[in-house]
Amino acid sequence: MSCCGSGAELAMLAAPDPREVLLVSRTIAGGLRQTDLSVPDVHCGACIRTVEKALDALDGVTWARVNLSTKRVTIKWRADASPPPFIETLRNVGYEAHLFEVDGDARDTTLSELIRALAVSGFAASNIMLLSVSVWSGAEPATRDLFHGISALIALPTLIYSGRVFFRSAWQALRHGRTNMDVPISLGVLLAFGMSLYETAIHGPHAYFDAAVTLLFFLLIGRTLDHMMRERARVAVKGLARLAARGALVLQSDGAQTYLPVSEITPDMTIMLAAGERVPVDSQVTKGLSELDVSLVTGESVPQPALPGSVLRAGTLNLTGPLIITATASANESFLAEMLRMMEAAEQGRSVYRRIADRAAGLYAPVVHLTAAITLVSWLIVSGDVHRAITIAVAVLIITCPCALGLAVPMVQVVAARRLFESGIMIKDGGALERLAEIDTVVFDKTGTLTLGNARVVNSDNVDPATLALAGAIAAHSRHPYSRALAAAVPRLQAPIVLDDVSEHPGCGMEARLGGSVLRLGRPEWALTDTSRMDLDGSSVVLSRDGQCVADFRFEDRLRAGAVETVGDLKRDGLAVEVVSGDREMPVRTLASGMGVPYFAGVLPGGKAAHVAELASAGKKVLMVGDGLNDTPALMAAHASMAPASAADVGRNAADLVFLREDLSAVSQAIAVSREAGHLVRQNLALAVGYNLIAVPIAIMGHVTPLVAAIAMSGSSIVVVANALRLRGRGKSDKSQGAGASTPRMSVRLEPAE
Template sequence: MSASEALPRPQVCPACAIPQPEFHLPEAASPGQIVLSLPGVHCAACISTVENRLAREPGIRSARVNLSLKRVAVDAGPGITADHLVGVLAGVGYEAHELDPALLAETGGDKTGRDLLMRLAVSGFAMMNVMLLSVAVWSGAEDATRDMMHWISAMIALPVIVFAGQPFYRNAWSALKVGRLNMDVPISLAILLAGAMSLYETMMSGHHAYFDAALSLTFFLLGGRYLDYRTRASARSAAQELAALEVPRALRLVDGAEVLTPVATLGIGDHVVVRPGTRLPVDGEVISGESEIDRAFLTGESLPAYAGPGSRLNAGEINLTGQMVLSVTALSKDSSLRKMADLVALAETARNRYTSLADRAAAIYAPGVHLLAAIAFVVWVSISGDIRLSLNIAIAVLIITCPCALGLAVPAVTTMASGRLYRKGALLKSSTALERLAEADTIVFDKTGTLTLGVPKLDPLDDAAARHLDIAATLATHSSHPLARALVAGAGPFALADISDIREVPGYGMEGVLNGAPVRLGRASWVGADAPAKTATCLKIGDAAPVSFTFTDELRPGVDALIAAAARLGLETHLITGDTEAAAGDIAARVGIANVTASALPGDKVDYVSRLAAEGRRVLMIGDGLNDTGALAAAHVSISPASAIDAARVASDIVVLGRDFAVIGDAIVTARSARTRIKENFAIAAIYNMIAVPFALLGFATPLMAALAMSTSSITVTLNAFRVR
């Protein structure tokens, strides 16, 4: 309690833990502990470089890199900020991002994983010991010796069955409560019945006890469960990491001073300063200042829009040129965050309709196993009239058919495949994403930010423009507007023109004086030129006719490779964008997409995807903006780049971490190969059953047979998983 009392809290009852606001400041969450994400670490040398560099920094007590999670945890003294450390690491060549420890705390402990690993270890220990004891029985121990072996086995096995099998019993019980059967029902039944029946047999000095079978069943299935959990947990923690990358904060104006404040604590009417080049933290109305706003994330438009006093702006838009003061119009939980939560809920319901291969197999399998065991019992009772013998045979059927290999069939493959994709830079967020990706037959692309990088690139210049390039570039060096930067970058080496009195007019452009004549570089309407169809900036010198510099959005690397892969794999490609006809047609022609829809509103995108789905197509949607979020959620499977807005990343199943999209083609190949392996694994498991079940039904099954069938089928299935490409 002492730790929490030390924190400043609203004083209602100092003894109680009062719920804190939704967002903690990282500093407040755990003093001295800073967690940074390091996407670039991958080897022993990286660990040394990062840890040694941080250790040399004054005020840092310790730093430890976790390579599995690609993070570094720093125990820092007071006064050390995450921003400072990001700069220090950039100095040794590592990209670092601040993570919100409060958000990470949920995954940090990883209690479920440790719990599963503990149960796995206990059941593995018990299985090996009981197997060794069983060897004596299999090789012919009789009478008192056999009974003793059985009793010792029982003493080891029964507590372990109760402890280690709990995950299965819980799942089975929750399925039975709502009147459904899942894979865990036959598993739990087999384990519990085998334990109980073997105990009875031991008491009656019987010949066969299935303690070893019950334990190896528990062990192998827990192994599958653990693999499955690891895959999901790493995907989930990476997804949370993406969300944690953006610790939402705003510059609040308090009595004329700027204070860095968590967005969650802002109220309606608070004044917030928005610097050029930053994303708006909240929805608000402009009070003072003029600027241009990049709305590409929200609408897909690549041309910036003007914003001045009275303009209403949304969170997520990017302020380009001028500093503005906003009055907050919606609390963060009512604005974009709220929208995001709604979209997530939407996405979840859409996804829940999908039944995975494993679930479909369980739906056929679980009732079949129970039916078979029940029939064996009834038939044997009616033939022999011996209930004990019939029960033994029914349990043998349950154990031998029990899905050891089926339990491993899917997790072993998905672990292999998602590990492979992670190394290539594609992050699976959903456990069924691979299967759904394998089924995709149509790709729908968004344009801005997806096919293109959303970074303008200067077009080849005409004569007039080339002559005045020096002047335009000189003006442009004084601005941080993306078009100005692109102009300077595209101009190459140039001579500085002798322009005086250069100043930026926010929202319009740059102006100055050259040889006594005014020069202006900026919006077409501002310099008095006709607005060109393309993204452009115009230069006017004195009274001469304006010259325009046009820009093209730069294509994302790997798009060509992806489109080629799609054609090879038989996927149809579509482009749908909120941008103009001309811009969309241009890009589509460059990459070779035939089906183009331009000027689409967010709702149109959802309709488009739904219409394709209604035609029986399985759509893979690739998008990055808020306007794509609905379509991403509505699609059969969806992918977004890491640069996407958080809502889009949340709504999509797979996040591509790098800039290069070629990995998506590889991901589709891997997904299809994984689906094939899963089906093969089901076939292997079925073949083992087909061979073993007749023996069990006829009453010839022995514990040794059960042990052999179980181990070999599990090992075959795991080995087959390694063949995923």
């Protein structure tokens, strides 16, 4: 294969049950079903071909098409057969794929409405502008009136079609007794059109049709870009692998096995949980031995043993052995649902944030409207000419119509979001960018956020390479995080070791035969005949030959790349940094004291949200960075929030920003970009106000003609957009420096504090 899809490290995840594939597919016409897969690794034409060819060759598949922009594959297959093995097939050709919820026919209707409105207003603006230019160049009165008439004919449908985006939102705001940016926009556009229509009817010289339509066109550009930015982030986050169970294999009382969606599982149902699956609902183990990865749920980094009687929380990952479990709660009473309720409570507790543009509009609209009213009254008194007074008052409204103001904020945010997107940081909306710029405290979760949530061998240098290779060869047969760490610790280019009878003993370790001796890799209590001389620790594994200790391995959670530098950078920027974790005291203390930050260990999920709320009530603006299910209420309670791509589904959806790369420097980078953007937004607002300070007196004096209005409006919009684009230029120069600095992968060794 060419550049893509090495397929080397893929085999670890369990393929989804075909019944799960069936569950998320949907029926389409012609006896077919449609399945959408997210394939994050496709990135070139060769990838498209490989993926489509592999899928087309499957029995039952009638149509497969890759969308390279969204990195998704849509597959149509015959509904009468069982689902073909899509994911396994793609894995064999080297692409990791995961099921993607097909959300009905919900294509992005808002975006296509905006683009259509933009196209119509663009057409109208260019044509009316052409007609207007000839009027401004001094057309004869008869020609002028004809051109005004044609302009009116083009402008009316455009206003109805393209303008409703603004009218609707302005009406919504007014009905609830608020104002937003759309109120002065709508008022300006409608008054300009109304007055021009009157002017046309009385064969007057000044019509502002071009101003009304150009305004709509410019503002729709800002609005469309803003929507595209949010949509792109949303789609990217949605395309990440789902980490919660969709369904489970339920053992019926008559012995039959059925795959039920999580929502249909009720207490006392017996569920068969294979290794590599996530626990669907809160339950209790009835049979089997295994180990569980609870890092995403509680933040504990050490795998927990599961034996009959153990209580399991929904969302934990079963690692080593199959389990038979009994549900103790339904999905909406499970741990996840509890977290969702806490998130709602946290959201209600958080003060409502008003965006800069809306705050500006709140000040701007009354001032502008008052100015126009005063102009009207003054001219009535001074000249006594009603028509003239109204014309000038409307001209004031048109010239102050916040074209530049409407573009000032979204343009900067679109450019900033694009810069973040290029660094793998998805931002959900512009408001988040404004909030992020204000934060003064950063609260980190430990497991999965500061660390990667997977273990690393810390003492491999002290172990003889041949022994390490042997341990690695045994470990390669298991999915347990420690085994994977061991297998990864073995240097490459080792001669393969042939083992006989490798078996996994869930909860204990791995056993293998080599020559005449029995090798065991696992818990010291199990692998060794005599453990009295060992000092045992939760995170140690031994390799034994016939009960005698050969080597002993220690594990530590691996730090995320750039974690130490990021925390250092944040502290240098004057931000308060804290670690709040659900993990045990020891590992949290080791990590936090290594970084020199205060910590809170063993915090319950509710405690995290309460801690963030406490900080908020003390006047702090908190950025919460977390990945676990237990972090989600705190993400919601915080002023701004960030989650890594590996976070729990709920957390990813709740967070304002999601970063896709491993490097934690995304946090400091996002804060830096948001601050720069905040700076440019304020500059742009100042420019827009400055423009009004010059233009308004001219308008009040009655010197504004449609030509002056067109030049002033376009000019100020261009200045504001050009200023916003400076952020992009700055991004380029940063990136060329940043790329060199961040390439060497960080690996910081955590030494225990004492």
